[in-house]
Amino acid sequence: MTNKLQILSVTALGNLDAYIRIANLWPMLSIEEEKSLTKRLRYNGDLDAAKTLILSHLRFVIHISRNYSGYGLLQADLIQEGNIGLMKAVSRFNPEIGVRLVSFAVHWIKSEIHEYVLRNWRIVKVATTKSQRKLFFNLRKNKKRLGWFNEEEIEIVAQELGVSSEDVREMESRMSAQDITFNPFPEEDLKDGKINGNMLYLQDKTSNFANGLEQDNWDKHTTSKLSNALLRLDERSRNIIHARWLDKKKKNTLQTIAKNYGISAERVRQLEKNAMKKLKIDIEN
CATH class of the missing domain: 1.10.10.10 (Winged helix-like DNA-binding domain superfamily/Winged helix DNA-binding domain)
Structure with missing residues (x-):
């Protein structure tokens, strides 16, 4: 659908405020209008109906994206990823299930934003398994301050999330780690005649070349x-x-x-x- 359908985007307007203003101007759909459009899309493949459904729900993507503003990522990028989730939801929505499209789309919107956050929040992935991803977002939500948790806070969070205190400590450590610049060409980074490239200090602890030989x-x-x-x-x-x-x-x-x-x-x-x-x-x- 995304290849055939041109949808309002932040990059097209070049300004986030302008995008939000136009998205909010698009009229919301009544239950009858939504049902009619979703049936036209599902049973007739009507792309005009799909476009109307998507444009009328952009404001919900904007609203959801604001919940992820604490990750240091551009809201415009979060919105774009959420829009991808919205389009997936629209293409999969069954008008016969008896719920509003927005209720069905929330999962898809959040899923795409979650994937984007995990791919881009750190150069090195902080969460790879499903349980780690759930802990990552819940831990961010439960953090009361920027510093490290004390033992009591760790125990409270572990009980609230249904995980072990070791899992909380491990995830907090990953989240608190900072990315550093890696210079693969240390000869270009000279200070006082000394090489300061990070590559010289990297160690592959997963293998031992000498022992292998x-x-x-x-x-x-x-x-x-x-x-x-x-x-x-x-x-x-x-x-x-x-x-x-x-x-x-x-x-x-x-x-x-x-x-x-x-x-x-x-x-x-x-x-x-x-x-x-x-x-x-x-x-x-």
């Missing part, structure tokens, strides 16, 4: 020693070890191998045991 070399070394040790076994012993331990498709039983060689399962077990001893000696030497 060491482990890779050790794996190759042990694999090579095992291969050489297997070559020193007689053919039957080597085949038994391969069938019992090195066949990736299946692990053969003693009985199966015994049947192939025409010997008892106990004899296969003895041969396997002797071969394993020889392999251990060769690998350790």
Whole structure:
């Protein structure tokens, strides 16, 4: 719908006050008018009806967007995202469910604004799971002051939101963190002959390159020693070890191998045991 329908936007007018003034001038719809328009859209695909429905509800998006003014984001951007939610709601609204469009659209408007806030409030995401997102917005709503919560406040908020005190501390820590400038080209940032680029101080704690190389070399070394040790076994012993331990498709039983060689399962077990001893000696030497 958004590709086919041109809707009043903040960027088109270039001024937020002008946008709000024009949006509020658009007449609100009566129940009968709204039902008629939603039916024309749903059953006939009438884009003119969709446009009227959207324009008449822009004031509600503006009202909802004001509740998110404390995140340091432009209200114009919040409105634009809310408008996307409004258009999604209009396209999905069923006039037969017996509720007003605005009641149905609130969820979609807030959902788009929430996503925008979480994407842009911090460079690094503060909330990724559904429960973290819910805690993020509820915690912002329950914060009484700009400083950190004390222990008593943490316990109160945790009880009100139905989460653990550890969850509240973790989210508060994320919310209180500040983004810093990252300079990937430290040679361009010289002060008193010293490099002050942030890149020099970053550490990837999720991996250890040196340990990775060491482990890779050790794996190759042990694999090579095992291969050489297997070559020193007689053919039957080597085949038994391969069938019992090195066949990736299946692990053969003693009985199966015994049947192939025409010997008892106990004899296969003895041969396997002797071969394993020889392999251990060769690998350790």
